[in-house]
Amino acid sequence: MGKNKLLYPSLTLLLLLLLPTDASVSGKPQYMVLVPSLLHTETPEKGCLLLSHVYTKALLAYAFALAGNQERRTEVLTSLYEEAVKEDNTIHWTRPQKPRVLTEDIYQPRAPSAEVEMTAYVILAHVTAQPAPNPEDLKRATSIVKWISKQQNCQGGFSSTQDTVVALHALSRYGAATFTSARKAAQVTIQSSGTFSTKFQVENSNRLLLQQVSLPEVPGEYSMSVTGEGCVYLQTSLKYNILPKKDEFPFALEVQTLPQTCDGPKAHTSFQISLSVSYIGSRPASNMAIVDVKMVSGFIPLKPTVKMLERSNVSRTEVSNNHVLIYLDKVTNETLTLTFTVLQDIPVRDLKPAIVKVYDYYETDEFAVAEYSAPCSKDTGNA
Template structure:
């Protein structure tokens, strides 16, 4: 816009009606943070090591610490904005991510979430790893053999029909269901092999494309349609790509979304594949960019404050789409001034130019709740995001997890002051039959640390795939949970004596649908507190059943 122009956008920062004033007025720290960058990748490039505030301790989650570095570096090289610091950080993450991923490799070339602790490789993860290894070769040295072994193993699991046989447990059980299981798997693997540009695998690809083309008219799932559209875009089959996008554009290029997937990682993936399919056509015009900007807007709305999304797969695919868009629309920053005003005064002022275009600028937004105006003067483009943190009260809805926590021994004595056990019982009560991979996080009371040897022993339980111990919490990775109540014991010992202990929490959640969770509080057996058993509900930050209280001393 002309340098003399001033444009303003008004926005409202409010707490939901269910949040009482007391729950936010008593907090000392700022609750709202305004972030600004001159580039759509600003938050990503500044947070490559923490795109997700979730554990990344298995072979699929490790990829979120690995792949985004490749995407960001590709983009920054394209726009000639790579800084030595960002490049060094990205290369270090690539090297460590590559080495760590090899720990999850099976002897036959496949990969699984927990490596040889799993009975067999996982065909989804193997395709994901092969594609990433192929991309990272441009930046670090890797052995060609793992890529060859992985793709050969994928080929061994291709059926005469052209589809691929499902091997290993799916990451996310939202992807299950009818014929779309087989087709989405085939499309995913085909996209991975196409992105590797392996001429020797042309026959395998053609066979898969033939099957997908034949089945395309019978697909109802928006996710599978979007993934197939991207596959045909990679294969340069313009006719098939357009046929599939016409169905999807009716749903996603207008206000509203597919309500069956609202707020989920699957919705992010679906929109990202639609955007990638549009952006992968031979020529993208300015009118094309305008046409599918609603999808970009919906993706940006679902970004977290670090540039990631809900979980692993959607973060990688979502970033791939956003970065491809950014590469097509990038222009060097001019000289832009951004002012944030309340009704009463000028609160914040930022300046964006070519020197700090990729810098993520942040400042607390004071005076919330309230109405604010962002005014922009100068020339260029800026991306502004507000992050609001608040407490919400418990409320009843459909239960997803049941979580019971007790400390033992129940009676306080001298021994219990030094050492006690958490007895955790958990089950899944949602409508899917079983959860996805679930994680239990046991936060430590002040002055206590986990007994590492006893936590490690939990891996003898069949559904426990991994445990992690740090001074502040224990994380237990569970393959899945169903309606069967599962029991775990986490032992702790006192390291430093602390007076007037405050309660700590035990948290269980579905890794791929974090809104499905439960939280329970506990205190030491010799404290004058209580242990709360709680049940969580979907889409509620803090949740419980009518309280059941157990006296802890």
């Protein structure tokens, strides 16, 4: 077990929470009687160990709420709030050993997946209180929802599949617990410092409809105002690409093509992509990691060679939308080499480099980016 002492109670709780929650004949889910036993260990030291991890506490609070054990739920929530981060009228939770975040970014980075997930479990612990959440539960849940909404991307998701599922579940339960039908419509007005102006009408008939507009000038100054009644969620989204400095990456990533130069007639139509990946961050190893290889224009991967990568270190591979995705169980400081073949599908002139990215699935702010070019990218015979 060693460093993974906290893994097993967390997994047990997750499995219990994933079981169907339909009430049994007695009126409560039968399986939830197992949850209190997780706290009744042989010694106080083991009980303290179980409750020493924020993620485990968040799971326990939700589990006790589902079980209808309000005393235990309150006890765990009290402990959680002693470790909460409170800023700008919001509340959330972080991990004790958090990977370093780049400080030179010009934007506010979104929280890592694990922090979104465990914060969402605390929302669920509040809104699942039985027989119904009290005003204090809803007040605290509102402060947490404010923070978690800021982590949502422009597609409505979060960092990973897992935190997206839990966070959306928490937001939907919060919405159900606080919903009131507005008698008047809410009108949102967006204006620029120039002549641009647009209005959105939000009422009961379209409250679930996504409405959006493109801002004509970026950068620019815009103001927003809301009149009427109801709750409106307003989000702005700006997309751009910046290549971070190589020495800041927590992964070491090198990409080469074989052949490296336009040597021989076959180099125009076929070559190999060789990837070398290792983890050089603050932890002994990464979590599950994904290598995303974008194809050079006009080339496609030879699927059998991609499939052959699936061995002990590679859990699975995918070919999707001109990308090859390689799922790694973990990445350590030992260099892992991955090689597959690509073929020319359509001749393209003046080929541009393509991007390769490796990132931690649960700590998406830990990543590395590199680029590669086709051996004959500068050769006029390419098209």
